[in-house]
Amino acid sequence: xxxxxxxxxxxxxxxxxxxxxxxxxxxxxxxxxxxxxxxxxxxxxxxxxxxxxxxxxxxxxxxxxxxxxxxxxxxxxxxxxxxxxxxxxxxxxxxxxxxxxxxxxxxxxxxxxxxxxxxxxxxxxxxxxxxxxxxxxxxxxxxxxxxxxxxxxxxxxxxxxxxxxxxxxxxxxxxxxxxxxxxxxxxxxxxxxxxxxxxxxxxxxxxxxxxxxxxxxxxxxxxxxxxxxxx
Numbered sequence: 001x002x003x004x005x006x007x008x009x010x011x012x013x014x015x016x017x018x019x020x021x022x023x024x025x026x027x028x029x030x031x032x033x034x035x036x037x038x039x040x041x042x043x044x045x046x047x048x049x050x051x052x053x054x055x056x057x058x059x060x061x062x063x064x065x066x067x068x069x070x071x072x073x074x075x076x077x078x079x080x081x082x083x084x085x086x087x088x089x090x091x092x093x094x095x096x097x098x099x100x101x102x103x104x105x106x107x108x109x110x111x112x113x114x115x116x117x118x119x120x121x122x123x124x125x126x127x128x129x130x131x132x133x134x135x136x137x138x139x140x141x142x143x144x145x146x147x148x149x150x151x152x153x154x155x156x157x158x159x160x161x162x163x164x165x166x167x168x169x170x171x172x173x174x175x176x177x178x179x180x181x182x183x184x185x186x187x188x189x190x191x192x193x194x195x196x197x198x199x200x201x202x203x204x205x206x207x208x209x210x211x212x213x214x215x216x217x218x219x220x221x222x223x224x225x226x227x228x229x230x231x
Contacts, residue, residue: 001149003158003165009146011132014176015065016169019123019202028077028110029064033057033172034203035122036079038108045113046081046098053115054081054098057213058197060174063104066129069175071192071217077102080197082213084117089227090187099215099224121204125172133176134166139184141177141193170212172197178214180229187225191216 019033028038036045036056045053058080062068072078079100087096102108135141142150142162153159170179174195178184198212199205207213211230217223 001146003153006146006149007132007134007165010134010142010166012134012176013067014130014133014169015067015127015174016130016176017125017127017172017174019125019172019200022124022126024124028108029061031058031060031064031125031127033123033125033197033200033205034118034120035059036081037110037112038077038079038102039111039113040102040106041109043100044111045115048083048095052083053117054083054096055115055118055120056080057082057120060195062174065127065174067175069192069194071194071219072101072174074103075101076104076106077108080215084119086207086213086228087226089229090225093224093226097226119204121202123203130169130173130176132167133169133173135177136168136180136184137162138180139186140180141184170198172200178227179212180214181211181231182229185227185229187216187227190218190220191225192219 036059047053060078062072062075081098083096150162169176178193194215194217196212196214199207199210207228208230211228213228216225
């Protein structure tokens with residue numbers, strides 16, 4: 001397997017985000033971190049079992065983005081809420097974290113609701129297309145046969161390291177591959193990595209120790225899964 005074939009087999013597109021650096025429009029097609037303002041008429045900020053409001057983590061307007069995964073093709077707006085402290089890794093969605101998906105046909109209303117205890121600073125997002133995002137080496141999604149070929153290339157002296165071949169976006173992103181800090185994990189058959197929100201001093205988010213909040217969606221059931229690790 002040649003280098004070009006390895007890269008073709010692994011590469012996935014993604015939308016990566018940077019927070020702030022421009023004047024927000026506050027329009028409904030703008031994506032945000034630390035701020036959610038679109039809801040159904042009967043919705044508000046979700047609460048956990050103790051009656052405490054979850055933190056508004058993100059709002060993504062998907063039609064405005066240069067790339068979204070196929071599993072989100074019918075979703076217009078996606079919003080994310082999370083507890084403080086963070087939920088357990090792979091904890092079922094509902095109590096301590098919530099992802100809400102809204103179709104293109106749903107009527108949403110703007111509600112300027114805030115969580116007074118939230119430490120997250122709201123910032124609009126600038127989106128940029130990443131044509132090729134690649135998995136990290138240790139459990140990040142490199143198939144065994146490709147792993148074997150990379151090791152052969154290293155042994156033959158054609159490359160010094162897998163990382164000579166690839167680039168990886170560690171930023172906030174939709175699509176691409178998860179940015180594991182430790183050895184990667186697999187949420188199970190049928191789950192596809194969808195997006196991550198990474199530690200970012202601008203929005204005052206530190207995922208334990210410079211990690212990322214990572215989210216998967218099941219291709220058949222639509223179930224969501226959450227995981228995070230850190231250095």
